[in-house]
Amino acid sequence: MEEFVLFDFTKLPNLHGWSEMSDVVREVGMSKAVLVLQKTQRFQRGVLFTMLNPQPNGAGFAGFRTDTELDLSDYNTLRLHCRGQGENYGYKVVLRHKNENTEPFPSYEQMFQAPNRKFETVDLPLAGFEPYYRGKKQNQSAPLDKSQITNFEFQIYGGVYLPVKQAGTSSLEIDWVKAVP
Numbered sequence: 001m002e003e004f005v006l007f008d009f010t011k012l013p014n015l016h017g018w019s020e021m022s023d024v025v026r027e028v029g030m031s032k033a034v035l036v037l038q039k040t041q042r043f044q045r046g047v048l049f050t051m052l053n054p055q056p057n058g059a060g061f062a063g064f065r066t067d068t069e070l071d072l073s074d075y076n077t078l079r080l081h082c083r084g085q086g087e088n089y090g091y092k093v094v095l096r097h098k099n100e101n102t103e104p105f106p107s108y109e110q111m112f113q114a115p116n117r118k119f120e121t122v123d124l125p126l127a128g129f130e131p132y133y134r135g136k137k138q139n140q141s142a143p144l145d146k147s148q149i150t151n152f153e154f155q156i157y158g159g160v161y162l163p164v165k166q167a168g169t170s171s172l173e174i175d176w177v178k179a180v181p
Contacts (some may be wrong), residue, residue: 001074003178004178006179009045009176010175017067017154020032021153030053032051032053032061033156046174048172052064052167054158054160079177081121082117084170086169087170090164107126110125111157126146131143
């Protein structure tokens with residue numbers, strides 16, 4: 001089985017279908033995300049710019065998502081080629097399955113540290129995606145169904161239930177996301 005390219009931001013003509021999902025969905029939310037294609041004469045990539053304004057307890061998030069129809073049954077890992085810059089490097093990939101793309105259904109999340117100012121690959125084992133609801137781990141939820149991925153999201157997190165809290169402006173530059181066996 002060969003790798004499967006989910007998103008190649010170096011070749012996408014546009015970002016139609018991607019939409020912001022930030023904490024402004026709540027009344028107290030004040031964070032912002034923007035996803036753009038950076039196009040130069042020599043290269044192209046996706047850039048997620050974020051301004052994270054969390055609550056005092058760390059509650060806050062900013063990201064971009066897209067609906068998908070992916071069967072990743074034959075794959076074990078998501079591989080990202082990316083780098084981070086700015087005040088924060090803690091991100092997560094958020095997956096949803098079975099068209100359960102909104103509340104009250106859980107999301108399946110895995111955190112990672114973006115490489116600091118240099119492009120590297122980041123591997124996220126699909127078995128490591130765990131169910132969360134509003135930032136809190138849900139131990140009673142069913143595991144992620146890799147055969148029916150219906151939503152994919154990049155997100156920066158504030159850290160409401162984590163010892164490390166994040167705030168401020170950052171960017172995540174992304175060349176591509178692949179599924180690998």
